Amino acid sequence: MRRPILAALLATAPAGAFAQGGPLTLAMHYNQEQAAPLLACLDIYEDETGQAAEYRQISYGDYLQTVLTGRIGGTQPDIYHLYSIWGAQMAENGVLAEPPEEVADFVRETYGETAEAATIDGTLYGVPTEVSVYMLVSNMALLREAGYDSPPATWEELREVADAITTRNDQGRIETAGFAFADSAAGSVHPFYALLASRGGEVYSDGFSEANLDSPEAAAAVRDMAGLVEDGITDKSVDGFDFPAGGIGMIVMANWMKSSIQEGLGSLDDVAVTPIPAGEGWRTLSYAFFMGVDSQSERQDDAWALVRWLNSDASADESGVSCMGRVLSGIGALTANASDNAAMGEADAFTQPFLDALAEGRATGQPNVMQAAEIEGMMAEAIDTVLAGDAEAEAALEDLDGRVEDILFEFY
Amino acid sequence: MRRRGAPARPGGSAPYWFLAPVFLFTGAFLVLPLGFSVWLAFTRWNPLSEPRWVGTRQFEFLLTRDDAFWGTLGNTFVFAGALVVIGVPLALGLAFVFSRARGKAAWRAIYYLPQITSFVAIAYIWQFVLDDRYGLANRLLGLAGLRGFDWLSDPTMAMVSIVLVMVWYDVGRNMVVFSAAIEGVPKDLYEAAELDGAGAWLQFSRITVPIIRPAVVFVTVTSFIGGMGFFALILAMTKGGPRGATEVTALYLYEMAFQDLRMGRASAGALILFAIIAVLTVLQFRLLRERRG
Structure with a gap:
């Protein structure tokens, strides 16, 4: 052959x-x-x-x-x-x-x-x-311990399940996190893309002449993410890359983490991969x-x-x-x-x-846009600002939208 | 062939031949890159294409539209200022104490050790120590019933952490400079002061500091210049985060050049930073010399 x-x-x-x-x-x-x-x-x-x-x-x-x-x-x-x-x-x-x-x-x-x-x-x-591809990856042992037999299918369910999983130590710090974002620029931006797409939003207009980051869908996606921090389910001291260590209930993560999860948890038997928890119309990145x-x-x-x-x-x-x-x-x-x-x-x-x-x-x-890495760095910082409670989603995204359009204007 | 009566030129052209390697080295590794960088500052260039002349547009953008650039300048002043305000007195104090201590060579060697350690290794070690959840620092504070600090995830504490680690790293080098200066202070001055009943503090403030003032000026100025252009430890420890809180200008320009591929704008930013450092260095020299006068 x-x-x-x-x-x-x-x-x-x-x-x-x-x-x-x-x-x-x-x-x-x-x-x-x-x-x-x-x-x-x-x-x-x-x-x-x-x-x-x-x-x-x-x-x-x-x-x-x-x-x-x-x-x-x-x-x-x-x-x-x-x-x-x-x-x-x-x-x-x-x-x-x-x-x-x-x-x-x-x-x-x-x-x-x-x-x-x-x-x-x-x-x-x-x-x-x-x-x-990004999907919801769940540590089923932690979910069952919290009284849940299956991963959540909607964001509201995710908040509920993650809240039940989360525990804190004597210092008041998160010990077991219900959910975590990975500590990298992509760690917050890629889940944002998935949630935005699930809400029917798009990051750019056709031809990349405009950014749509000030859209209601984008603000709602970031608010969803920030809600997890507001609930005390996660914070920036918890790194989603620590999922294989067993102290995190759920992450929105790509398939390439498979071998490290298998190595960390010993097997993949108690790990569930399910759709992005955004209901029937879920989409991903x-x-x-x-x-x-x-x-x-x-x-x-x-x-x-x-x-x-x-x-x-x-x-x-x-x-x-x-x-x-x-x-x-x-x-x-x-x-x-x-x-x-x-x-x-x-x-x-x-x-x-x-x-x-x-x-x-x-x-x-993922959009093949000029200066994509620079733009995603800006997006990560804007999302982190909202997650930290330093800005409202709408204001942070409006500012981000303007800065991204400055870059698009250079090239398109 | 020398004209009769003309003054002798010792060595003829020989000195220039001896200096030629230095001139060549300086030309190749200082003048040419610097000249190229200045030219780049007036262009738009990513390394994939030909540079395009844009005049002063890069400077205009950085100075009038780029809020992040101004933010990084603020962080840079905080970082460099803290290095001088905390690091220099600490190094001076340690040098004075060790100059009178037993085993002073051993103490100096211990404090100098970070200088011969890789920045990356230092960054990793301190990340382990300062990790909010698992770090040694917060675990020890936990034993005392305290919550501890968000050393690397809170914007203010992240800058404090970076400054403390940098002071820890740099104090040994500055201490060695001060120690050498202190060793040069005539011992009979201290003996005379002791006879007059002066204590250690009076001896330090009235004898040591005035005599070693050139060393103080040197360490202050070099610490400030070093702090204004430094970013390696920050890159390895926090990458400028959280949310840009430790993003100093040098790191911002490095990312602009080598991640975002905006070589022209980064060169313009580097020239602005150079101008600021140059002006402040001249001011520092004048101020410290005037005080001496």
Whole structure:
């Protein structure tokens, strides 16, 4: 199965392109252990095609700065692995190459709506890889201890259940938190996106010409979040990333926390993954990474051939899962690759609800807007201000809306 | 070939050749980057594209529209001011006490230890100590029946925590400077003062401080300059939070340049910060020299 496809892929490459120059470079944020299946694949690829490829690990937090510095110095990788919100800036500045038509067709046929994560202003720039979806994750042992057998389905129920779980120590500090936000910019912003989408709100107008952060839906979403702090259910000293330690009842979190939860709690048997508690019309947030090729790479065709090989049946093992599918499966991450998902079959009870959310179209993609990281930093600060009780939701969001529109005005 | 009667030029061009490496190093690593930074301040540039000339727009934005920039300047003054007000007298006091203590070399070495420790390690250790829920500080206060403080999650306490940790980090370095100065004070002055019945405080305030005033000026000015441009510990400990309470200007500009990719605006901000530090440093020197006069 693999070799005929590989032969076809090779036929699409320019004659003699392979084996020219040094190895291709592929920069990703996965550590050596996580990337082990990928490294093995690169060896196979070299054996089969003569084209060597080097893996360059760059930590997630330093990824963008490192590749940009590398680009100034002429040491940029041939292949990037990008968080989708970085894509707009890179595409706007001509850093990313457009894929050949056959790769674009492959993405559209294989990745469904997730292809949007690698699409900026209607142009596709790569192959989606790791997909993350936000859901309500509950420690059922704590819920049962508080007298509840199932996770909440609405925000009001969540407040009630979380209140029953919360305990305080002799110093009056939260010991067991009913709910927690993760201590990062995304920790409050991503649940906000999910609640906003569930209320039918959108962060931006079409074309990103305006922000809708001063909308009633946005204010209601932030008030929902702030209500948990007002009730004493959580505060900023409680970090949602401590969920695996067992002292937190519920978090709105992405699937990539699976392995650390399993490690921390010993198993996933007592962990429930359920929809965002916003009633029947719940929606959530998804984001993705994608593999793209540098526009200054002298071997773009070779690079695209490798990208496609890694993500297609051509690199599948006996299980029928592609190389990137095996990497993602190994770290408990999701893929939107239909072929890989079919080959992997039914997921476990933890992962299946995340996949269902994607399959049912419940997940709204994180907007690929210019200066997305800067904007989300502002959003996090505004939401935190409301959570701390330093400002009303409406006032904080109106101020935020103005500042975000200043940025949008620069680019749209 | 020297003209008859002309004064001799000792060494001819030799001194310049010896100085050439310094000139080259200064040119490559100071003048060029500084010049590039000044030029960038008048452009709009992310490292992905060509810089675009925008005149003084970046300065206008920072000074007239960016409230966060002004907020960070306020935080910077609080941080640098607190370092001087708390750190310098503390270092001076410790240096004076240790100059008369047994095993003074050991004490100085102990207080200097933080200086040879990584900022990141220091930040992690203090995060563990100051964690609101699990930290050692609040656990100890809990034993005394107290609630403790929200060391890192309350805006005011976060700034207090950062200043205290920075003072702890810096006090050893300043103490060594003061110790060296104090060792240079003639011992017979103290002996004469003792004969006249002067106690330790009088000896410190009337003999030690006036004689080591150059060291005090040096430590005060360098602590202030260091504090105005410092952000590494803050980045590792609080990332400027909570809600921007510990976001000093240098950290704000670092994030602006390397996270938001606004190199031009960050360069403009750096020039503004440089101008403020330069003016205040000159004022400090004048003020402290006048007092000496």
